[in-house]
Amino acid sequence: MTQIRTIFFCCAMLLFMASAQGQNLKINNIFDKYGKQKGSTMVILSGEAVKNYQLSLYRSITLRYEEPQSVDLQECLNADKQQARKIKEVISNGIIRSGYYQLLDEGKNMNRYILFKIGNDQQATLIYMEGDPKSEELINKLFVRE
């Protein structure tokens, strides 16, 4: 009986950890993998620096849109947009050229956004932002022309 209880406890812990890990977005891999590489520019801003924009976190990465990062970028965006509640994107030949994704807030009273664009100079920019619900209006004004 004790053994069953212990096994049950362990399974519950593992499930909890797996679900906690699942909250991570795939695009985090892009920041982790390419952020500190030569040819990339990664910006991390948080706290007071972005408070005026109703944001709590701003992360961006600009890198050359070529393999293998192009493949990773498309894969991660396609995976993360499954969690989005608002999607605006431009797709050409099956490739996401630019995208705006507002993600589900998971009950944290927080808005999360992913922005992506491949520029004419073949530089891709990926932005991830977190902010309070008021940030939506501002983000729309700043990034999305209706």
Added chain:
Amino acid sequence: MKDVNELIDKYFRGETTREEEKQLRKYFTEETPTGDLAEIAPIFTYFSEEESVTEFLKELRVEKTVVKRNISKRIPFLKIASMAACLLLGVLLLNKIVSIDRMSSENCVWVNGEKITSIAMVRKYAETSFENVKSEENMLEQQLRLMGE
């Protein structure tokens, strides 16, 4: 032999001590009696066999307790091992969360693998990335243009 006969008489009178009965059992197990003694031999060999069976059962009981003890030792070990594994996973997860938090609480820009913490520079690069993503044309126009290309 005389002693054995005396002991047997004593035994049937019910006057033998435990030690004497033991001697009798030993005698009948080790020797091959003849005549009258052979007839009563099964009484003592039976007891001798019974004793060995009892001893065997006793050993079995001891073994069972040893097995039980081993199991009871294994369960706490399993419990401790699983708790340790959970703790380790928890620590790793916390570590990851803390490192993400630490990363996000620090304002910086990485340019070609070099870290810059000057807030003015960080803002400048942030604005540039803002501009990169900002669309000059709306998404519908952009999609139509790409379709025409």
